[in-house]
Amino acid sequence: MDLHFGDSKPTDDERAAVDALLGPPESSWEGADRSDADLRWARGGREARDRRDLLLPGLHAINDRIGWISEGALDYLCRRLTVPPAEAYGVATFYAMFSVKPRPATVLHVCTDLACAAAGAPELCAGIEARLGLGSGVAVERSPCLGLCERAPAALAIRAGDPVRTAVSAPTSVEEAVLAASAPDSAPEEPPAALAVPQAGQGGLMLLNRVGVVDPASLDDYRAHGGYTALRRAFELGPAGVIREVTDSGLVGRGGAAFPTGRKWQATASQPDHPHYLVCNADESEPGTFKDRVLMEGDPYALVEAMTIAGYATGAHKGYLYLRGEYPRALHLLEHAIAQARARGLLGDDVLGQGYAFDIEIRRGAGAYICGEETALFNSIEGYRGEPRSKPPFPVEKGLFGKPTVENNVETLVNVLPILTMGAPAYAAIGTQRSTGPKLFCVSGTVERPGVYEVPFGATLGDLLALAGVRDGLRAVLLGGAAGGFVRADELDIPLTFEGTREAGTTLGSGVVMAFDDSVPLPRLLLRIAEFFRDESCGQCVPCRVGTVRQEEALHRIVERTGAAAAGDIALLREVGRAMRDASICGLGQTAWNAVESAIDRLGAYE
Amino acid sequence: MTVTPLGIPRRVLEFTIDGEEARVPEGSTILDACRAAGKDIPTLCEGDTLRPKNACRVCVVEVEGARTLVPACSRKAEPGMEVRTDTERARHSRKVVLELLASSVDLSTTPRVAEWLKEYEAKPDRFGPDAARLNEEPKVDNDLYVRDYDKCILCYKCVDACGDQWQNTFAISVAGRGFDARIAVEHDAPLTDSACVYCGNCIEVCPTGALSFKSEFDMRAAGTWDESRQTETTTVCAYCGVGCNLTLHVQDNEIVKVTSPHDNPVTHGNLCIKGRFGYQHVQNRG
Ligand code: SF4
Ligand code: SF4
Ligand code: SF4
Ligand code: FES
Ligand code: FES
Numbered sequence: 001m002d003l004h005f006g007d008s009k010p011t012d013d014e015r016a017a018v019d020a021l022l023g024p025p026e027s028s029w030e031g032a033d034r035s036d037a038d039l040r041w042a043r044g045g046r047e048a049r050d051r052r053d054l055l056l057p058g059l060h061a062i063n064d065r066i067g068w069i070s071e072g073a074l075d076y077l078c079r080r081l082t083v084p085p086a087e088a089y090g091v092a093t094f095y096a097m098f099s100v101k102p103r104p105a106t107v108l109h110v111c112t113d114l115a116c117a118a119a120g121a122p123e124l125c126a127g128i129e130a131r132l133g134l135g136s137g138v139a140v141e142r143s144p145c146l147g148l149c150e151r152a153p154a155a156l157a158i159r160a161g162d163p164v165r166t167a168v169s170a171p172t173s174v175e176e177a178v179l180a181a182s183a184p185d186s187a188p189e190e191p192p193a194a195l196a197v198p199q200a201g202q203g204g205l206m207l208l209n210r211v212g213v214v215d216p217a218s219l220d221d222y223r224a225h226g227g228y229t230a231l232r233r234a235f236e237l238g239p240a241g242v243i244r245e246v247t248d249s250g251l252v253g254r255g256g257a258a259f260p261t262g263r264k265w266q267a268t269a270s271q272p273d274h275p276h277y278l279v280c281n282a283d284e285s286e287p288g289t290f291k292d293r294v295l296m297e298g299d300p301y302a303l304v305e306a307m308t309i310a311g312y313a314t315g316a317h318k319g320y321l322y323l324r325g326e327y328p329r330a331l332h333l334l335e336h337a338i339a340q341a342r343a344r345g346l347l348g349d350d351v352l353g354q355g356y357a358f359d360i361e362i363r364r365g366a367g368a369y370i371c372g373e374e375t376a377l378f379n380s381i382e383g384y385r386g387e388p389r390s391k392p393p394f395p396v397e398k399g400l401f402g403k404p405t406v407e408n409n410v411e412t413l414v415n416v417l418p419i420l421t422m423g424a425p426a427y428a429a430i431g432t433q434r435s436t437g438p439k440l441f442c443v444s445g446t447v448e449r450p451g452v453y454e455v456p457f458g459a460t461l462g463d464l465l466a467l468a469g470v471r472d473g474l475r476a477v478l479l480g481g482a483a484g485g486f487v488r489a490d491e492l493d494i495p496l497t498f499e500g501t502r503e504a505g506t507t508l509g510s511g512v513v514m515a516f517d518d519s520v521p522l523p524r525l526l527l528r529i530a531e532f533f534r535d536e537s538c539g540q541c542v543p544c545r546v547g548t549v550r551q552e553e554a555l556h557r558i559v560e561r562t563g564a565a566a567a568g569d570i571a572l573l574r575e576v577g578r579a580m581r582d583a584s585i586c587g588l589g590q591t592a593w594n595a596v597e598s599a600i601d602r603l604g605a606y607e
Numbered sequence: 608m609t610v611t612p613l614g615i616p617r618r619v620l621e622f623t624i625d626g627e628e629a630r631v632p633e634g635s636t637i638l639d640a641c642r643a644a645g646k647d648i649p650t651l652c653e654g655d656t657l658r659p660k661n662a663c664r665v666c667v668v669e670v671e672g673a674r675t676l677v678p679a680c681s682r683k684a685e686p687g688m689e690v691r692t693d694t695e696r697a698r699h700s701r702k703v704v705l706e707l708l709a710s711s712v713d714l715s716t717t718p719r720v721a722e723w724l725k726e727y728e729a730k731p732d733r734f735g736p737d738a739a740r741l742n743e744e745p746k747v748d749n750d751l752y753v754r755d756y757d758k759c760i761l762c763y764k765c766v767d768a769c770g771d772q773w774q775n776t777f778a779i780s781v782a783g784r785g786f787d788a789r790i791a792v793e794h795d796a797p798l799t800d801s802a803c804v805y806c807g808n809c810i811e812v813c814p815t816g817a818l819s820f821k822s823e824f825d826m827r828a829a830g831t832w833d834e835s836r837q838t839e840t841t842t843v844c845a846y847c848g849v850g851c852n853l854t855l856h857v858q859d860n861e862i863v864k865v866t867s868p869h870d871n872p873v874t875h876g877n878l879c880i881k882g883r884f885g886y887q888h889v890q891n892r893g
Contacts, residue, residue, distance in 0.1 A: 002776065004802030006793070071794045084777030085793035086802065087770075093782040100794070368784070385781065390661055390681060539761065539781070539788035541662050543700070546707035549739050549786050557735075572733065579703035582676045582696060583664040590675060 003084055005075045014073035017065035017162075021057055022080050031079040049082040053401075055091060055383030060325075060364055063098050067105040067160030074100070083383065094385045094538075096143075096367030097158075097325050105160040106138045108181040109326070110172075113287045114478070115149035115444040117528055118520050119171070124153050127174035138181045144369065144532055145287035146170075146326050149444035149514075150196045150451045156326055157181040166328040190329060193298035196290065198449045198468070206418045206430075206438045207411070208454045211298030216333050219340045222301040228346065230420040234309045235354045237420075242313040243269060246416060248424035250436035255281060255372075255409040256480070256509045256587075258498050261416075264406055267396040268314045271404035278311045278319040279400055279407040281377060285324060285369040286481035287532060288512035291440040291452045292410035296323075296330040299414075300337040304360065306413035308351060309420065311358045314406045318359060322377050325365040334362060369536040373586050374407045375399075376538065387538045388586035411440055411511075431457030435497035439508075443468040445478075445515040455496070462492030464513060473517040476603050480509020482529050483591035485598035506598065522605050523559045526596050530555050533592040544589025547580040551593065558606055566606040573600075622688040631684050638666060638679040646692050649701060649723045651708075652762035653680035654812050656875045657772055660763045665704050665723075668692045676700055702727035710734045711786075712741050713758045716816030716827075739786065745824070748797040751805050751884045753824040756789055758817035765790060765809035765818060773877050778802040779809065807883035811866060811876050820864040820884075833858065841868060844882040849874075851882050862886045 010018070019025070025032035058077040062069050069092050078085045092098050110128060112121045125142060132138045138157075146168075148154035154170035157180040167184035169176045180187040194200040194212025201212055215221045222228075234242045247262025268276055280303065284292040296303055307319045323331055338360050341347045349357045363381050365371050371380045375389035378400045399405025415437055419427045428436045435457035441464055444450040448469025455464060461477065474489040485506040487494060494504045501508045516525065530552040539545045554573050558566040577593030584590045599605040617632040624637075624644050631640040636659070641648050652663035659681030667676035671689035676697055684690075691697065705724055709731035714720045724731070745755040761781065770777045778801050782791040792801035810818040819827075826832040837858045844851045851874045854866045865883050869876035 002802075002804075004778070006796070006800065074794070084770075084780075084802065086778055086780040086791070089791065089793045089795070090780035090782045094784050370784075385784075390678070534785060537785040539783070539785040541664050542704050542707055542760070543664055545761070545786055545788070546711050547703075550707065550710075550734050553734065553738060575699070576703055576707070579700040579707075583667045583700040583704060584675075585661070585664075 003078070003082065005079055005085060006071060008070070008072040008075055010070070010072040010076040011066075013065060014062055014070065015076060017061045018058055018073070018077050018080060021061045022051075022054065025080060030082070031076055051081055052083055052383040053381055055081060055083055055088060056363065056366065056380060059088075059092055059095075059098055060366065063366075064160055064164035065162055067107070068099040068101065068103050070100075070102075081383075087384075091383065091385055094368060095325075095365075098366055103139045104137045106181055106184075107158050108132070108138050108140050108177060109143035109146065109156045109158070110140060110177065111144070111146045111148070111152070111154045112142045112528070113145035113149075113532065114482070114514055114525060114528060115145070115288060115450075116153040117525070118445055118516060119152040121153045124172070124174060124177070128155075128177050131174060131178050132181065136182075143326075144535065145285065145289075147284055147290040147293050147324065149288055149290055149442065151191075152444065152450075155180060156328075157184050157187070159184050168329065193294050196294045196451045197298065198451045199453060205454050207295070207414055207440060208298070208452065210302065211294065214299060216298055216300050217336055219301060219337070219344060219346075222299075226421070227301055228305055228352075230417040231305050231309055231312075231346075231352065233420045234312055235352065235356075239269060239313045239315065242309060242420070245419055245424045246313070249419040249427040250434075251412065251415050251419060251427075252435075252498070253408060254411040254415070254439070254511065256286075256483070256507075258508075261408065261412055264396060264408075265310070265314050268316075268404050268406040271397060273397075273404055274315075275318065275403055276314055276316040277400045277403055277405040278307060278314060278316040279374075279377065279381075279405055280307050280319060280321045280413060281372060281374065281407055281409040282321055282323045282327075282330070283365045283372040283377060284410070284510075285365075285372050286483065286510045286512060288444055288478065288481045288514045289442050289510050291442050291511060293324075293327055293330055294452045295410055295414055295440075296327070297333055300330070300333045301341070302414050302417060303334070303410055304337050304341050304347070306416050307360055308347065308358050309416055310406065310408060310413055312351075312356055316406070317357050318361065320381055320400065321360055321362045322371070322381060323362055323364055325367050331362065331364065338362070368538075369532075370538045370586075370588055373588065376586070377407070378405070385538070387540045388588075390585055432495075432497050432499070434499050439496065439511060441496070441511045441513050443513045443515070446471050446474070446517040446520070447515050457497045458500075459496050460492060461487070461494045461496060461513070464496060465492060465515060468513075468515075470515055471517055473519070474515055475518040475520065476516050476522070476599070478512065478514040478516070478595065480507045481512035481514075482532055482595055483587070484509040484512060485594050486603050487598070488602055491602075507594075522599060522603065523555070526599055526605060527552065527555045527559055529595050530592075533588065537588060537592075541583075541585045541589060543580045544584045544586075544592065547576050547584075547589065548592055550576050551580075551596070555596065562606045570600060570606060573597075620684055620686045622684055622686060622690065624690045625692055629684075629690075635684050636680060637668060637670075637677070637682050637684050637688075637690055640684050640690075641668075641679055641692055648679055648692060649705075649719070650680055651717070651760060651814050652764065654762075654764045654767075654814075656869050657764055657767050657812065660767065662763055663704065663708070663760060665701050667697055667700050667704075669694045669697050698727060702729045705729040706731045706733070708760055710738050710740070712760055712815075714760075714815065716758060716819075717760075717814060743789075746798070747821070747824070749799050749805075750821055751880075752807060752810055753819055753821055754790070754798070755817050755819070755824070758815045759790060760815055760817075761788060761790070762814055764812040764814065768808045768812045768877075773875070774804070774806055774808050776802055776804050776806070778804070805880040805884060806878060807880070808877045810883075811878075822863050826858075826863065832863075837863065844878070846881040846885065851878050853878065853882055855886070861890055
């Protein structure tokens with residue numbers, strides 16, 4: 001590889017931001033001034049190239065410090081890592097949180113997604129833009145779901161600098177959002193995570209039992225509330241024993257695909273190729289989903305412990321926690337938790353004195369829904385564009401860095417703790433025969449008490465909505481998020497299980513339950529869903545890249561139309577939707593038409 | 608495929624294509640098998656000298672038991688597989704994919720596309736006059752080749768050929784995402800400010816004419832480009848000792864472009880700037 005760098009130089013600040021991450025460069029081969037020694041040997045090259053996975057953290061470092069990524073900064077980062085600038089440019093322009101054009105140091109992300117739209121986001125945006133006109137030093141960006149739907153409408157302010165400052169404002173108003181953007185340091189603190197859990201403190205919870213009960217910053221408190229008993233049990237059982245328990249528990253992945261977790265672990269554990277990796281998918285970006293955030297903010301040590309167990313069982317010594325870029329509080333709490341666990345011998349070379357080495361590294365996403373797709377996530381960590389890979393090969397065989405990898409989302413992992421403490425049979429007795437255990441649901445929209453709910457599988461949609469206080473005039477419920485489907489208000493007896501929703505022709509997806517009453521204009525909502533997928537398509541394959549655009553155009557045309565006037569476009573939508581479902585590379589394109597289709601078929605959206 | 612056989616016997620797999628027995632060596636793709644069986648499956652992003660990227664999705668076929676259609680160009684044949692190439696389902700996806708492409712980019716210089724549009728009864732116009740198109744202006748910033756991304760289907764072939772699969776220059780990459788994704792050099796600069804070494808291997812693999820010789824671009828603009836009047840002569844490059852094969856495309860006694868045979872086991876169709884573009888001296892007759 002013969003790399004070519006332009007002659008744009010980084011500013012001192014940009015250089016400092018990169019060096020703070022990578023350390024000072026050792027020779028002119030990786031960006032230092034030339035010294036006599038450099039004339040006699042070549043350093044960098046392969047060695048630096050092995051650190052390609054630091055590209056995304058490097059882009060974050062620059063963006064955090066300066067607010068955008070200049071040519072000079074990008075070239076300097078490329079020199080440090082021996083990454084071709086064209087590739088790095090391709091990566092930097094992939095993520096919504098980065099900009100390669102100058103912009104103000106403060107960016108205010110205002111959510112315009114489903115729950116926020118239903119709570120008045122359009123007027124809010126207009127109001128904020130009117131107040132923060134040009135020259136205010138704040139860039140206002142319309143954002144997809146910020147994962148704060150229980151407190152819709154939501155805004156997130158990020159001010160670049162050293163250190164970067166963030167402020168979350170939700171529910172927000174024009175005044176509060178403007179305050180968060182203009183003075184992130186003095187913006188009011190976020191309410192505790194427990195506020196998102198209406199059941200907090202109630203007995204009988206298994207996944208949310210500590211949220212609002214323990215101090216998320218205290219390892220001692222976590223231990224006092226049963227923390228680390230599951231890991232001790234895991235060491236007693238040995239890796240094979242842990243996998244047996246998880247398999248017998250009937251746990252299936254909670255991210256949407258519902259694959260048996262034990263089988264996945266077993267398949268990874270038995271791969272002859274090494275090292276094995278564990279990846280925790282905490283890139284929760286499905287509109288309407290916020291349960292992982294609440295778990296991580298309310299009980300961060302639980303995730304650290306669960307990852308340690310998963311790593312132990314599958315033979316991994318390194319776990320990557322890929323965290324949504326828009327979750328500043330979860331980031332701080334988890335960074336703290338990991339450091340504490342490390343300091344106390346619960347992570348590191350010799351976990352709990354058992355001779356097992358395991359550590360966790362946090363990687364921040366940068367605003368790309370598609371990075372929640374497991375193989376796109378690997379590419380993102382490795383420093384490539386977050387484009388899904390085609391399968392086979394499957395991750396258990398060739399995953400992160402081409403090595404056997406087990407990837408689970410936060411909720412799935414956290415389930416492993418009760419499985420080990422109560423034993424597989426007791427866990428399997430919860431829920432139904434084919435959907436075992438407890439399940440988290442994110443209820444939002446037009447309900448009295450939006451939030452994360454824990455119910456055993458088998459409760460009906462009606463039961464859940466009753467808990468959340470459904471309001472009069474319910475028109476429709478979106479199940480499973482933007483990739484899921486709508487059901488009617490008279491279908492509330494659908495049992496919330498994988499098999500029950502499948503039989504009802506819908507899906508549980510990631511556990512989103514978004515209620516809409518008849519004040520919400522359905523065609524606008526569908527348009528927003530289409531816009532979301534158009535925005536979030538990685539662009540790799542034609543059915544999705546162009547299909548999502550055609551889908552949005554057709555919905556635009558019929559937004560005010562019904563019946564015969566809409567029929568032609570609906571037929572077109574069906575044809576395109578069918579090809580997207582059949583021929584797209586990954587789940588994004590394959591599901592992008594689901595919600596709209598269900599709204600047409602089940603709700604009669606354009607009749 | 609241009610892989611030189613190494614003589615190691617490969618296991619033969621048996622499976623069926625459209626109900627007929629097919630036997631292919633292990634490692635073959637479904638597309639290899641289909642071609643061997645004489646089936647004509649459309650392909651765009653597949654490149655005979657490149658690893659399959661399976662991005663365009665025009666080659667999809669139905670495989671018994673698979674939830675979605677599978678790309679024939681990249682999926683390896685497996686024993687016992689039941690492949691169907693011409694079902695309504697597969698044809699529907701191919702048709703829509705062709706429509707989506709033809710409605711968003713200019714396929715006028717993509718070989719065989721007109722034929723496929725007809726075969727699949729694709730009607731790209733049905734997305735209406737306001738359907739978003741790329742609407743890119745040709746980038747003419749050097750004397751050797753033109754990048755007309757209005758014709759780009761984002762097949763990734765040029766990226767792969769410039770990157771780790773052949774040239775190792777990594778001068779281009781995909782930037783942006785979704786419908787806004789475009790092939791670009793670093794910082795979206797002109798080619799002349801980029802890492803490009805003008806080997807032209809990207810032109811060699813581009814399936815749509817989005818990348819073309821400046822000579823071809825100019826002649827097309829002037830209306831003088833006429834492939835029926837061109838002859839192709841394969842010869843050996845005289846510049847250096849590598850001895851690459853060159854195919855000279857000659858129209859009216861002028862070399863109008865240079866390609867290279869993909870089945871050459873040494874170069875696989877790749878050249879350097881001299882072999883690809885250094886032909887002017889041949890026709891300096893003054
Ligand atoms: S389906 Fe969409 S998101 Fe998935 S690979 Fe294709 S373009 Fe990318
Ligand atoms: S320029 Fe040509 S080779 Fe490159 S992606 Fe576009 S169509 Fe493919
Ligand atoms: S094309 Fe380039 S490398 Fe090949 S023989 Fe000619 S000068 Fe040598
Ligand atoms: S935070 Fe706005 S919809 Fe989720
Ligand atoms: S040719 Fe197979 S996907 Fe493009």
